[in-house]
Amino acid sequence: MDMTMTVRTPKLERMKAVKRIAPIVAATTLIGCSGGSGVGTQTSRAQNESMLTSAASKSSDDGGSSPRANASELSATDSPMPSASTSASSNPVSSGEPTMTGPTIKIGVKFDQPGLGLKVGSTATGFDVDVATYVAGKLGYAPNQIEFIQVPSRQRENVLQSGMVKMVVATYSITDKRLSVIDMAGPYFNAGQSVLVRTNGPISTASDLVGHTVCSVRGSTAFGKLAQRVPGLTAKEFDTYSACVVALADGSISAMTTDDTILRGYANQSQYRGNFKLIGGTITNERYGIGIKKGDVETCRKINGALRSMVADGSWERFVRKNLGDPALFKAGANPPVDLETCH
Structure with a gap:
């Protein structure tokens, strides 16, 4: 019987991981850019990182012994996600009181x-x-x-x-x-x-x-x-x-x-x-x-x-x-x- 053997390489597994988590990255990017309060923004960032790690872990588990893809690895090879802190700082919340800048x-x-x-x-x-x-x-x-x-x-x-x-x-x-x-x-x-x-x-x-x-x-x-x-x-x-x-x-x-x-x-x-x-x-x-x-x-x-x-x-x-x-x-x-x- 003629059998075809598929050889898994770390590079191949990483590409699969990226492919699987791409929809999640897109969704969480939208969440991170949605503005709102600083507390809400920081929560979204934590959720994003958790979801990314979970998805990368799942792709590794599916492939057995391939290296785990994580958020830092993705940011080194793909477009980085927008910064949650930058998003929060660009949407200041007014308290209704005069803003004091510098020493008071x-x-x-x-x-x-x-x-x-x-x-x-x-x-x-x-x-x-x-x-x-x-x-x-x-x-x-x-x-x-x-x-x-x-x-x-x-x-x-x-x-x-x-x-x-x-x-x-x-x-x-x-x-x-x-x-x-x-x-x-x-x-x-x-x-x-x-x-x-x-x-x-x-x-x-x-x-x-x-x-x-x-x-x-x-x-x-x-x-x-x-x-x-x-x-x-x-x-x-x-x-x-x-x-x-x-x-x-x-x-x-x-x-x-x-x-x-x-x-x-x-x-x-x-x-x-x-x-x-x-x-x-x-x-x-x-x-x-x-x-x-x-x-x-x-x-x-x-x-x-x-x-x-x-x-x-x-x-x-x-x-x-x-x-x-x-x-x-x-x-x-x-x-x-x-x-x-x-x-x-």
Whole structure:
């Protein structure tokens, strides 16, 4: 009998393996290119490699002792499959928040002070916010590299000491007590403490406050300074000035005291316009500074340089008029500030 013998060679078996898995490669290539989330893409890649290995193993088992074809062998002789990571990176998923590129800077501001630091939706606005953005720009940060963090008055030193923020720009008066634990650049504005009362209420002068309840916020020096001038006051403290305004509007308190910039901002809100008035003149001089961590002399000097540029190029006056009104409404002859803190 004439018999024909087929001799199997490794090259022949590899060609058969390629032929058998070709449909699988095509299908998995489509999966890998389909986009979607990074998790889904990485899963597809793992499935692809598993299917390739399984198919190659099957072709080897069918042939007995021929070498196993695997994905790395195929990529050496055939067109490579598209990269799963490249596919994922070409389909970024938007989180709905501004994209921050490069290094970022965290700045503490207020979120509840109209005209100074107010958050509406996802946007922070106000004089302090504009000053912070300008200074950050001089330090090399674009607006989309700035992250504003809400900082209550009583937490301002803590967030600086812990490194949670790089600087605090939040109606932060420069005082010797604060300078003992942090450093401050500036001032960038000279405000004055005043008192806000209801327009149609019984209080018209500071002396009328005797025996009444006056609101301020925890961590502020305002009530203590007013009490030194007007004895017989009862203190009411909240964490935020906005809570004081609500209490003043509903009659729970008789007055609130803080810087005239803050009080004017609240009085000018549409829902309160005409309902409040300022009394008592200017009780103190409040020099708004920018708080930084103790010992950061280099940053202090850079900030002071930025503040001088802000005044010189007209940005300071533009920011004041935009957010607070005519600078002449505030402490006469005090603005813009000329004498800045010495960084040491």
